[in-house]
Amino acid sequence: VFEDAVWAEVYAACCCDAREAPSVESARAFRDALLAQNSDRKPLRLSLRGLRIGPTTVSCLGLQLKDRLYTWLDLTENMLGDHSALSLRSLIRALPNLRHLHVAGNLITAEGAQELAEELETNSTLEVFALGGVADAGQHGRVFRPNAIGAEGLRPLVAALARNPRPALISLNLCQTSLGPEAGRHLATFLQHDRTLQNLDISCNPLLSEGVCALLAQCSRLRILDIADTGCRGELVHPQLASLLQRTSSLTRLSLAHNPIEIRPLRRITRGVVACKSLVSLSLEGTSMGTEGITILVDALLAAPVQSLTELNVSNNSLSQLEAATALSHFIAKYTTLQILRLGQNALGDAGVLELAEALRPQNCPECSLQFLDLSRCRVGMAGAGHLMSCLAESDTLRVLRLGDNFLDDSLDMTLIDQLTSVHELQLAGNRLSHASLQHVAQITARNRHRTRDEEPSTLRSEVHRLLFQEAKLGKAREQVDRDEAEVARCQSATEAAQQQLQNLRQEERESQRQLSNRIEMEEIELSDRREMLENFKQRLTNASDGYAQRQQELRERLKGRERALTDLQVRADEAEFHFDRRRTEHPEEVENIKGRTVAAVEEAAHLKEQANNMRQQLKNYKEKTLIDFKP
Numbered sequence: 035v036f037e038d039a040v041w042a043e044v045y046a047a048c049c050c051d052a053r054e055a056p057s058v059e060s061a062r063a064f065r066d067a068l069l070a071q072n073s074d075r076k077p078l079r080l081s082l083r084g085l086r087i088g089p090t091t092v093s094c095l096g097l098q099l100k101d102r103l104y105t106w107l108d109l110t111e112n113m114l115g116d117h118s119a120l121s122l123r124s125l126i127r128a129l130p131n132l133r134h135l136h137v138a139g140n141l142i143t144a145e146g147a148q149e150l151a152e153e154l155e156t157n158s159t160l161e162v163f164a165l166g167g168v169a170d171a172g173q174h175g176r177v178f179r180p181n182a183i184g185a186e187g188l189r190p191l192v193a194a195l196a197r198n199p200r201p202a203l204i205s206l207n208l209c210q211t212s213l214g215p216e217a218g219r220h221l222a223t224f225l226q227h228d229r230t231l232q233n234l235d236i237s238c239n240p241l242l243s244e245g246v247c248a249l250l251a252q253c254s255r256l257r258i259l260d261i262a263d264t265g266c267r268g269e270l271v272h273p274q275l276a277s278l279l280q281r282t283s284s285l286t287r288l289s290l291a292h293n294p295i296e297i298r299p300l301r302r303i304t305r306g307v308v309a310c311k312s313l314v315s316l317s318l319e320g321t322s323m324g325t326e327g328i329t330i331l332v333d334a335l336l337a338a339p340v341q342s343l344t345e346l347n348v349s350n351n352s353l354s355q356l357e358a359a360t361a362l363s364h365f366i367a368k369y370t371t372l373q374i375l376r377l378g379q380n381a382l383g384d385a386g387v388l389e390l391a392e393a394l395r396p397q398n399c400p401e402c403s404l405q406f407l408d409l410s411r412c413r414v415g416m417a418g419a420g421h422l423m424s425c426l427a428e429s430d431t432l433r434v435l436r437l438g439d440n441f442l443d444d445s446l447d448m449t450l451i452d453q454l455t456s457v458h459e460l461q462l463a464g465n466r467l468s469h470a471s472l473q474h475v476a477q478i479t480a481r482n483r484h485r486t487r488d489e490e491p492s493t494l495r496s497e498v499h500r501l502l503f504q505e506a507k508l509g510k511a512r513e514q515v516d517r518d519e520a521e522v523a524r525c526q527s528a529t530e531a532a533q534q535q536l537q538n539l540r541q542e543e544r545e546s547q548r549q550l551s552n553r554i555e556m557e558e559i560e561l562s563d564r565r566e567m568l569e570n571f572k573q574r575l576t577n578a579s580d581g582y583a584q585r586q587q588e589l590r591e592r593l594k595g596r597e598r599a600l601t602d603l604q605v606r607a608d609e610a611e612f613h614f615d616r617r618r619t620e621h622p623e624e625v626e627n628i629k630g631r632t633v634a635a636v637e638e639a640a641h642l643k644e645q646a647n648n649m650r651q652q653l654k655n656y657k658e659k660t661l662i663d664f665k666p
Contacts, residue, residue: 035061040098041068044091051088051113071108078131079106087112092121096128106134110164111179114140119149126153126160134162138207139179147187154203155194161202167209167235182212185220192224195231205233209260218245225252229523237262237289243270250274254282260289262317268295272302279306279313286312291319291347300327304334307343315345319376323351325358332361341371349408350379359386366390367399374406378436382409384418391418391425394432406434410461414440420450427453439464444471451478458483 035058036042045064049056064085071081080099087095087109107129114122114137126132142150142165154160165181183191188208195201218241225231234253237260241249246266251274253259272295279285295303300323307313323331328348335343353359359382366372382390387409393399394407414422419442426432427450435457442465451474454460460479462472 035065041065043098044094047091047094048086048088050090052086076106078104079108080104081106081108082112083108084111088114089118089121092118092125096121096125099125100128102129103131104129105131107132108134108136109140110136111139114142114146116141116143116146116149119146122150123153126157130159132159134164135160136162136164136207138164138166138181138209140181141179142181142183142187144183144187147181147183148190151190151194154191155197157198158200158202162205162207162233163203164205164207166211167207167237180210180212184212185214185217187211188213188217189220192220196224196227201228201230203230205258206231207233207235208239209235210238213239213241213245215242215245215248217241218248222248222252225249225255229255229526232256232284233258235260236264237291238264240265243267246271247274250278253278253285255284256282257284258287259285260287262289262291262293262319264293266293268293268299268303268321272299276302276306279303279310282310283312285310287315288313289317289347290321291317293321295321295323295327297323297326297330301330301334304331307331308334308338311340311342314342315374316343317347318351319347320350323348325353325355325361327351328353328358329361332365336365336368341369343369344371345374345376346372347376348380349376353377353380353382353386356385356389358382359389363389363393366393366404367402370401370403372404375404376406376408377412378408378410380412382412382414384415387412387414387418388421391422394422394429395425396428396430402429403431405431407432408436409440410436410438410464412440414442416442416445420447423450423454426457427455430456432457434459434461436461437465438462441465442467444468446471448474451475454478455482455485458486 036045041064042061045061046056048064049060054060067085068082071083072079082095092109092114107125109122118140119142122137126135147165154163165183188211195203213236217236217239221234221236225234232255234256235258236249241261241264243266246261246264247270249261250271275290279288290303295318307316318331321327328351331348335341353362358380362375362377366375377390380386390407390409394402394404396402409422414437419437419440426435433456435454436459438461442462444467446467448471451460458479460475462475
């Protein structure tokens with residue numbers, strides 16, 4: 035079944051991932067799907083979309099395709115999941131020239147994103163990384179199995195990209211990856227310092243106005259920005275969006291689709307669009323602008339000093355009134371740079387298409403350069419389509435016309451289609467047209483393509499020679515631009531380094547001032563305490579001085595009293611000394627007198643004792659004599 039044994043191994047690994055037994059029928063189906071997605075004209079591209087590839091198959095691809103020169107790898111809508119993250123890292127390393135990697139619709143969550151972040155931190159070749167979004171999906175990039183990494187998974191991704199010393203990533207697709215308002219702040223922080231990323235798609239995520247406002251402030255260096263269907267409202271984001279459009283000089287494509295924009299915010303956004311000279315593509319699909327909104331937009335764009343838009347999408351905006359069609363016809367006729375105009379899902383009807391058709395007639399508007407016109411689902415009937423094609427028969431600029439899902443049937447005059455000699459694609463699917471009519475239309479468009487291919491070579495040769503000369507000049511100019519950009523980059527690096535040093539110096543100065551203020555405050559507090567202590571000390575010293583003076587006065591009075599007492603004592607001592615001296619002289623005489631009196635007293639006492647004894651004896655004798663008892 036397989037000419038290359040590599041794909042036989044890959045098919046076997048797919049069967050292992052899908053848990054089904056290999057068979058000849060499934061092998062042929064796998065081979066046919068592989069051949070349908072990969073063309074020999076693009077040998078460096080490998081598309082493996084929707085083949086039920088899982089971890090085992092990714093590991094097998096890493097082994098079988100090692101060192102091959104593929105630059106494009108598409109693994110969209112498979113069964114990778116978080117378990118394939120390590121194998122996917124090995125596959126990226128196995129392809130040294132890989133520039134584009136698409137892994138949308140694989141149920142990768144924050145855990146898998148953290149694993150892939152480690153690879154992005156060191157990778158220096160990957161330029162396009164698509165975690166979400168499918169180009170041919172039915173509803174603006176929505177997939178059936180989205181990678182819900184959320185803000186938790188986005189944080190390590192952008193942190194790894196910021197740490198990469200040699201980043202090469204210029205396009206990041208995060209469509210429908212469950213990013214909330216916090217993710218907008220993470221992306222803003224990353225874009226503030228990043229100088230490489232140019233294309234950012236965050237459509238179909240619930241960022242809301244909060245996340246979008248945080249992001250828009252740092253998007254001035256982007257070339258492509260898609261914030262479609264993010265839940266933001268014009269009345270909340272229009273200041274940041276208008277500011278971005280006025281200051282950016284690199285933004286070329288902007289999508290605001292499926293976000294409601296009111297009339298007042300639309301006026302300011304339109305002024306920003308007019309001021310942005312680099313913008314070439316603007317999508318306002320499904321923004322509920324209505325007839326008044328399209329009139330405001332057209333008037334502002336036609337009044338712009340420089341016309342730069344080449345593509346405008348205002349599909350699904352309820353443009354059903356004739357005034358809207360009139361405004362659009364004026365825009366087509368007078369806006370000379372417009373090449374692609376999408377008006378699908380607006381009920382313009384035959385009356386509106388008649389207005390548009392007149393603007394496409396070369397006699398009326400010779401400067402019209404429109405090449406692509408989408409009028410799908412616009413309720414166009416036979417009258418409107420017939421008049422449109424009769425006008426286009428005279429135009430040689432329009433290449434693509436889409437009239438799908440309208441009110442056309444087999445009564446449509448095929449001769450009108452035959453007259454469309456410049457239309458290369460006419461899409462009429464979804465109408466009540468027979469298969470034969472559709473086949474005839476396909477033949478006419480094929481004839482036109484072949485005629486253009488045959489008639490234009492000679493013209494193109496001269497144009498090629500002219501362009502080759504211009505290319506040589508352009509190459510020199512680009513070299514000069516590269517040198518200038520390198521010089522600007524060096525100057526920017528030096529400026530950023532100086533700004534960083536200035537910021538550090540200011541921070542150090544603020545820290546020094548803060549410390550000095552703290553020290554001054556502490557010293558002021560200490561000085562206040564010391565002043566208070568000094569006042570207390572002075573008060574105590576005053577009190578002590580007063581007490582000392584009072585005590586001194588008291589002591590003086592006491593001293594005077596003691597001196598008086600001492601004087602009295604001295605007088606009394608003198609008197610006592612005088613008395614003592616006198617007594618010392620008089621005392622011996624008195625002693626002698628006392629001794630004499632004592633002897634006399636002793637003698638007198640002896641005499642009296644003797645008398646007493648005599649009297650006792652006499653009394654005793656009387657007692658005995660008289661027998662009288664003298665006892666009481």
